Amino acid sequence: MLTVVLQQGINGIVVGSLYVLVALGLTLIYGVLVQINFAHADIVTVGAFVAYFVTHWLSGNYFAGIAAALAVGAVFGWLMNAAIFAPLRDRGNELLPLIATIGVSIMLQNAMLVLLGPIPYAFNTPYSNEVIRLGGTFLTVQNALIIIVSTITIVLLYAFMKFTFLGKALRAVSQDRETAGLMGINPNYVIMLTFVIASALAGMGGAMLGPVLVLTPFAGTSVIVKAFAIVIIGGFGNVEGTIIAGLIVGLIESYTTQFLDPGWIDIVVFALLLLTLAVRPTGLVAERREENV
Amino acid sequence: MTKWLYCALLMVASIFGAPAVSTTSAFAADKTIKIGALFPISGPGSYFGTQDKQGVELALEQLNKAGVNGYKFEVKYEDSACSPLPATQATKRLIEQFKPDVAIGEECSDATLAIMPIMARAKIPLLNAGSSSIKITEPGNPWTFRIMPNEVMQGIDIANNAYKRLNARTAVILHENTNAGIGNAKVFADTFTKDGGKILADIGFGRDVNDFTSIATRVAGLGQIDVIPTYTLEGQGLKITQALAQAGVVKGGGGHAIQLGTIWLPFGFEQKAGKAALGYIRIVQFDPTDQREVVRKFVDAFKAKYNQSPTHLNAHAYDQIMLIADVVKRGGKDAQSIRDGLAATKNFVGVTGSVEFDKHNQNVKMDTVHYMETKPDLSWTALKWN
Incomplete structure (x- = not known):
């Protein structure tokens, strides 16, 4: 039984790491803009498909696929902000960008459906079927990569936010956009940067999720609901909270599967969400909004 | 701009x-x-x-x-x-x-x-x-x-074949939580149990589940399993088969269990799943080798029309x-x-x-059910059980 508990812990950390990669982008955008980005899920899907095709074109070079997904995600982030969200924000109506994210989401899904078809793709990387077995537990090399890449990403993001000028500028804009502007920070540039980083994270998350997900044009939507739940549980706009909540949700999923039933996963996760909203509405970590991001 | x-x-x-x-x-x-x-x-x-x-x-x-x-x-x-x-x-x-x-x-x-x-x-x-x-x-x-054939006709046939032709005595059922998934699982469980087999677990899941490693881990901890009837659409089916192989449960992963599948899966499933699908037996509604x-x-x-084989x-x-x-x-x-x-x-x-329809408008003919087994080169052998 101890082996099973340990194995489910490993499984939970893998799934939680994936959720964190997806949720970090959402929380960054919310932290800076107080805006929910429904198109984030579809950038995840785009990233997954980019990684799939690049990996295949380069005869199994998965790392090139990850890099390409990250780059394409970043370009999408810049494009969406420049073409859609920035002009709508200038009109001063907070609802317009929110609705636009839904429009972008539907457009991307249908574009991928037309271009790529509805049949699930089998994204098997060279590491998908390589299994490391240790003391009765197992971990595919692919899943080990997910944990490693997620950890490196989290550390780099944390360092960027805490120790670089741009990171500090991003946090300043999230706390008070007008005052940050008076201090010489260009808020529009910081917002653009936020979209680029968040979408790059989504693209890379897609590259890591692709081999795990059922890869169709709707793949991202299957994880985005959980990602939203994680952002809320962790504290809207709070990076540390998002990381903790992501890992908690991953572990809840695996242990619920083991000791209850997979059908209970959503019940348990969303019960936790409701409990968090009732008892600690600001999330697990966030106390004050000015501390977020 | x-x-x-x-x-x-x-x-x-x-x-x-x-x-x-x-x-x-x-x-x-x-x-x-x-x-x-x-x-x-x-x-x-x-x-x-x-x-x-x-x-x-x-x-x-x-x-x-x-x-x-x-x-x-x-x-x-x-x-x-x-x-x-x-x-x-x-x-x-x-x-x-x-x-x-x-x-x-x-x-x-x-x-x-x-x-x-x-x-x-x-x-x-x-x-x-x-x-x-x-x-x-x-x-x-x-x-x-x-x-x-409806789920009862299919389920009884699969369960009887599992017990009698494959000598299976233990089974774990995996199914999506839909009318068809739950119904198929129940018919298999009832028939297999009546035949003398034992259901070790009946695990249902939603269509939003992506990662099946946790389910495979749970299945791996259930002891010796002879067959795993699986009722899902293609996408989840792929992930389940690969996860069961990674956990060393099914033949495709060096294990003992044989996965049993339904007509829900399209042709080409084996090629996508890779060697994890080795030994997978599933029913299809059409036998392309039929003469x-x-x-x-x-x-x-x-x-001639599509430049591909029909499914x-x-x-x-x-x-x-x-x-x-x-x-x-x-x-x-x-x-x-x-x-x-x-x-x-x-x-x-x-x-x-x-x-040929009965009074409930159900086709009574069972020759639309064809059993296929996945070989090491991922091709099929028609088992001719019906």
Whole structure:
């Protein structure tokens, strides 16, 4: 039984790491803009498909696929902000960008459906079927990569936010956009940067999720609901909270599967969400909004 | 720059934002049999719709060359999305705008169950080829007909074959939490237990589950398992098979258990799953190695049109249209006469097998069930169990 508990812990950390990669982008955008980005899920899907095709074109070079997904995600982030969200924000109506994210989401899904078809793709990387077995537990090399890449990403993001000028500028804009502007920070540039980083994270998350997900044009939507739940549980706009909540949700999923039933996963996760909203509405970590991001 | 990008995105949106419905209509003549096709064109079951449409188009091409009893056939497709709500909306749209003489579809049981009462109220026959829930024909309604064996017929057959031919004594059942998934799992469990086997676990999951490593871990901890009947759509099916292999449970991962699958999975599943699928036994509705003339002609025609081999989804969609044509040949000309003609069908010979409906409009023939085993090179061996 101890082996099973340990194995489910490993499984939970893998799934939680994936959720964190997806949720970090959402929380960054919310932290800076107080805006929910429904198109984030579809950038995840785009990233997954980019990684799939690049990996295949380069005869199994998965790392090139990850890099390409990250780059394409970043370009999408810049494009969406420049073409859609920035002009709508200038009109001063907070609802317009929110609705636009839904429009972008539907457009991307249908574009991928037309271009790529509805049949699930089998994204098997060279590491998908390589299994490391240790003391009765197992971990595919692919899943080990997910944990490693997620950890490196989290550390780099944390360092960027805490120790670089741009990171500090991003946090300043999230706390008070007008005052940050008076201090010489260009808020529009910081917002653009936020979209680029968040979408790059989504693209890379897609590259890591692709081999795990059922890869169709709707793949991202299957994880985005959980990602939203994680952002809320962790504290809207709070990076540390998002990381903790992501890992908690991953572990809840695996242990619920083991000791209850997979059908209970959503019940348990969303019960936790409701409990968090009732008892600690600001999330697990966030106390004050000015501390977020 | 920003305005230019805006315009470009709007243009892309207008190109890709076309509605997911289409009509195969080359005939404005009065003598046309109008067929409504309710297929999942979007969502996780959309591979059904894509392949169904190929089978339908081939049948139409062949039939409309000369017509049948002076009738041509026209089909309108609606996206029913494998789900009750969009299926209901698509059905109402189809009836109001197209006014079909007969309809075919859906593939998923939940969607079919939602469509049935609407079709019955409109008094339009519905010919189903892909849904397995027993509720569709028990108690059934006079306007719904089903070509494929229902979940009870399939489930009893699979369970008996597992116990008697594979000497299985223990099983773990994996299924999606839908009418069809739960129904198929129950029938297998009841029959297998009655035969003397033991169900070690019955694990259901939603269609939003992506990572099956945790489920495979749980299965691996259940002791020696002989068979794992699995009731899911293709995407989740792939992930389950790979996760079970990684956990060392099934033959494809060096384990002992044999996975048993259903007709829900399309052809080509094994190639996507890779060596994890080794030893997988599943039923399909169409045997491409079948030497009957009707099958050979269908395979040749399909390859000529699409430059690929037909799948069982292609085949059962083709059979649906051909059965309607057979009814028209026997005098069917409108909804009521087509319904009556379908009910009177005896020994219709299709590419999937033969068709003869009982009093609940369920096809009683079992020759539409073909068992296939995945070999090490990921090709199939037909097991000829039926």
